[in-house]
Amino acid sequence: MNFDKIIYIERKTKEFKTENPPGEGFLKFLYYSPFGKLPLNLVVRKKFLTEFYGKKMTGKSSVQKIESFVKENNIDMSESKKQIGEFTSFNDFFIRELKPEARIIAKGDEVLVSPADGKVLIFSDLKETSKFFLKGDEFTLEEFLKDKEEAQKFKGGTLMIIRLAPVDYHRFHFPADGLISSSKLIDGYYYSVSPYAIKKNFRIYCENKREISILKTQKFGDIALSEIGATMVGGITQTYKPESFVKKGEEKGFFFFGGSSCVLLFEKNKVTFDKDILENSKNGIETKVYMGEKIGIAK
Secondary structure, eight states: OOOOOEEEEETTTTTTEEOOOHHHHHHHHHOOOOOTTIIIIIIIIHHHHHHHHHHHSSGGGGGHHHHHHHHHHHHHHBBBSSOOGGOOHHHHHHHBOOOOGSSOOOTTTTTOSSSSEEEEEEEEEOOOEEEEETTEEEEEEEHHHHHHHHHHHHOOEEEEEEEEOOTTTOOOHHHHHHHHOOOEEEEEEEEOSSSHHHHHTTHHHHHHHEEEEEEOOOOEEEEEEEEEEEETTTOEEEEEEETEEOTTTOEEEOOOSSSSEEEEOTTTEEEOOHHHHHHHHTOEEEEEETTTTTEEEEE
16 A cells, blocks of 8 residues: 655655654554454554553653654754653653744734644635635544533634644743633544644544643633644643633643644634645645744734
């Protein structure tokens, strides 16, 4: 069976790059082989496997994995507040904080920034029915948000997906100034959010465990911020104070070990997104962005 390579554009250099996700062969087996369906449904998508692996990555012996992981993935440790010998576990390294100067927050009240490091896709047409289709898979706002009123608010709006790979910085931040609600937990499965899995079943975003909060902004309207759980993501931790006013670029929370996604929903006609990201998305290509980088402006 042939599989497309995961190609993305590094925005800073405009280079096309190929991603080689950890466990690539196993992911292909699970999501594309008829023999992979049984272990996928019985074991991989369930909570206990992810919890088990999460605990392993929190154990003291897991520090031994850090140095080789850094070397294999060319991670720039000069950005990190802590250095390799200072971490107490692999998860401690995974949720590492960066030095303030490592990410510059784009200035301007009318500038929207990326809330995380990752590869982004933007879908600017959710249709009047609050549905859109991606490779034949149906996604509904009401099912995703589990709230009929909120779904109506984002009807005709824009959806943004920022996919974090295991090698990325795994803290997420606020894309704009505003009043942030408490975070609503929606329980669900732990499917992978790798492109191999998403292309097979885009409804994973409606089926996986996720947290959703609403950021009320003056310039961009209401923004739904959602963090998605996935296979081997040991947990989602929110570090912000609910019902408080937050500033663009301030930390919202972090993911424990694993790759995951941030999903953002915007109301109709509130944001003009950057042309390069929109064009790449139309062509089905992700764009690598960094936290604090400009991704759009207020309409």
